[in-house]
Amino acid sequence: MKKFRLIFVWMIIFPGLMCAQHYLTGGVGFSxxxxxxxxxxxxxxTYNQVNEPGLEKYLxxxxxxxxGLAFAFGFRYISKWTISFEIGRDEIIKKDAARFGIGEExxxxxxxxxxxxxxxxxxxxxxxxxxxxxxxHFARRVTLKSSYTRLSGEPPKKSLTGTYRSSDNxxxxxxxxxxxxxxxxxxxxxxxxxxxxxxxKDYLRSFDTIKIENQTDLFPGDFWEYVDQTHYxxxxxxxxxLKVMITLLLSFSI
Numbered sequence: 001m002k003k004f005r006l007i008f009v010w011m012i013i014f015p016g017l018m019c020a021q022h023y024l025t026g027g028v029g030f031s032x033x034x035x036x037x038x039x040x041x042x043x044x045x046t047y048n049q050v051n052e053p054g055l056e057k058y059l060x061x062x063x064x065x066x067x068g069l070a071f072a073f074g075f076r077y078i079s080k081w082t083i084s085f086e087i088g089r090d091e092i093i094k095k096d097a098a099r100f101g102i103g104e105e106x107x108x109x110x111x112x113x114x115x116x117x118x119x120x121x122x123x124x125x126x127x128x129x130x131x132x133x134x135x136x137h138f139a140r141r142v143t144l145k146s147s148y149t150r151l152s153g154e155p156p157k158k159s160l161t162g163t164y165r166s167s168d169n170x171x172x173x174x175x176x177x178x179x180x181x182x183x184x185x186x187x188x189x190x191x192x193x194x195x196x197x198x199x200x201k202d203y204l205r206s207f208d209t210i211k212i213e214n215q216t217d218l219f220p221g222d223f224w225e226y227v228d229q230t231h232y233x234x235x236x237x238x239x240x241x242l243k244v245m246i247t248l249l250l251s252f253s254i
Contacts, residue, residue: 043222
């Protein structure tokens with residue numbers, strides 16, 4: 001009786017295994033993220049307010065849509081059901097600038113970088129598949145570079161120019177992806193949203209010795225405070241948001 005049950009189970013599973021396809025994959029993706037940060041929004045509005053008399057072009061802000069690139073390598077099992085495992089690297093960049101009537105300019109560049117591990121489970125529909133996915137971002141670092149094109153004179157003691165970085169932190173995204181298999185390519189579209197993002201109290205900080213001595217090593221979350229006070233609030237590194245990504249993978253049957 002035991003042997004009969006084993007044979008019966010094998011007769012059900014074996015055809016599925018024979019029809020299943022296993023792939024090693026690798027590729028590149030383009031992403032569009034919609035960044036959220038109350039600290040950055042407040043910095044933008046207060047910077048424009050403080051400098052309004054001389055501004056010809058205002059800062060637009062470092063939140064909102066930001067473009068990026070992603071690289072991914074992994075394994076995909078495709079049968080009636082689908083399973084995927086990928087490791088990758090993401091980079092998102094957002095730029096902004098303000099221009100003064102005297103011809104001087106403030107330039108800001110925000111960069112988010114992280115390593116990723118993504119797991120997915122779903123179902124096929126012909127040559128297409130639909131999956132629920134979870135992405136874990138680790139060694140996640142936020143960098144903000146600020147520069148100023150000065151035509152004359154010395155920079156002020158409280159100069160905003162410099163590179164401000166976060167410590168490494170983590171985040172977790174949940175989402176869905178839809179894909180099309182056209183050997184040897186797999187085209188995947190994914191939309192996800194952060195369930196958790198670390199770095200709320202990890203501020204963007206400069207490690208420049210002079211800035212540390214002048215107590216201006218934090219990138220300000222309020223420019224009024226930065227100008228008028230010794231102590232001021234910083235910008236937290238929990239900058240994140242909705243992500244939409246299109247990835248083209250090259251697949252190898254195994």
